[in-house]
Amino acid sequence: MSQKILLDKINVPGIKTYEVYRQNGGYASVEKALKTLTPDEVVEEVKTSGLRGRGGAGFPAGMKWSFIDKKSGKPRHLVCNADESEPGTFKDRYLMEFIPHLLIEGMITSSYALGANLSYIYIRGEYMWVYKILERAINEAKAAGFLGKNILGSGYDLELYVHCGAGAYICGEETALIESLEGKRGNPRIKPPFPAISGLWSNPTVVNNVETIAAVPWIVNNSGAEYAKIGIGRSTGTKLISASGHVKNPGVYEIELGLSVYEFMNSDEYLGGMSSDRPLKAFVPGGSSVPVLPAHLIYKTAAGEDRLMSYESLSDGGFATGSMLGSGGFIVYNDTSCIVRNTWNFSRFYHHESCGQCSPCREGTGWMEKVLHRIENGHGREEDIDLLLSIQSKIEGNTICPLGDAAAWPVAAAIRHFRDEFEYHIRFPEKIKNRDHFITEPFEKVKYLVSKVIV
């Protein structure tokens, strides 16, 4: 049984409301920080905790905070990134919907640490009902004296608001998010300057994921050193994993980092194994942009060690035999799934979501989508596989923001691990006419056909 620090009270009846949240020890971190700690001491605790950004990049949060420009005297802002849109990821929504005050508490304590007096939660427009939940929670917190002027008599002022997006994955990239918050199109900015120096309205700004901010109250209450004891190595603390696809119990789980992938997949406490008891074919551990892994690399690394749910273990082997923890969007595929179809689906997503600013991404994502679409629909050509590899290699690293990489990696990984499946689509177009082709006849059963054909 993993220790829970974010979702430990999620089942307390009424925890959505201020009263119940407060009765269960809520807002203690605000009291502790404002009354007994200096802002820099809070930053130090977060540094000591080893907490890493939970949005996907895994950058140490305390380090990010320490970059904020406090010398210029400009107003500072904390912006919470709740623009959760990475396919496979739905953890932040769960937290905000069912324990909204945890995020509000984290925002207040973290804003205090950064010396921010005006902070925002940027939530994706589709989560409109969650936007309303947060708005009400903020009003409750304000009525209770945890927001506004001179909070708890400490002399610290903070205004906190929710801001909603309107359907653009790209706004999850921090500089695009800032642009969007300024009322503009979500085109990422060239860095440097980094938001910590020049962010929202050119003011020093820190952008953190919901889950990162929600971990701060526990760290302040129990100390960074205590937090660092949870987890494994440099993967400290707990992580929310949102699991979907062909598993028995999809949903959101809080795990201690370092749990084995095998246990997470198969124990009844978590995913409970595969749905319909079909064999496992592949998984994507951290949202659609991280490399897909085939069955033989899921439970064990290439070196034969147990694969663990941690930043290091999931990326063990690099892109050749590893993947990434990313946002914790855990998608599981059984033997009836078609990797080509799935890769095309992801490519369509990235093509749709490309902001259009950089040519390699704007054009390249469209080309990849088209080529994958024709392979999936039985019109593929023998040279298409190399063409795809060539396109993806020209997007990767050649764009302002990481969306280009995010679009390129899944294609490269799918070909790396499932090349024979692409070849099968190209050589046996009559067998893949129906979109359910592998449901009626899993690839495992027809795989032999690929090796028999001499090209």
Added chain:
Amino acid sequence: MERTYHKQEINMTEALITRINELISHYPEDKRKSALLPVLHEVQDAHENWLSIELMDKVAEILLIKPIEVYEVVSFYTMYNQKPSGKYMFEFCQTSPCCLNGVEDLMDYTCEKLGVKVGEPTPDGLFEVRGVECLGACGYAPIMQLGDFYKEHLTAAKIDQLIVDCKDNKIVLHDK
């Protein structure tokens, strides 16, 4: 390409103006433009789920910005509609995890049932089926967005019931 001009009646009610002013107050005085996205949501919700040029111009006037600053935002974000849409828009998530759970079959089913293609409203203007990208509810697939809410773990039977409920005016689209 054929272009149809759709007329929209603009009705800035007192409640809407109050809400807009409240949203504007969330940003510093000289950063009114920042309120653009939330204001557009409110205005669209109050105007049958779409934004005409005239309505966008009205928003520009309120936020003290140029009309082009509104147009470029409206055309960038998928949640703003520039032409009339079905009142009940069934927006199915069609990204991978939903596909693994049969959303494509369900979309076909819904289109057939309503007698429409994806993206075209029913003649009475009541329904429209759309495919959208990941809505962030992968564990509850297949899902759709209807107004401000999600409908999860969908089945053909649930779709049938939803259509009946929409016709009977039992579905709340917005949480105001």
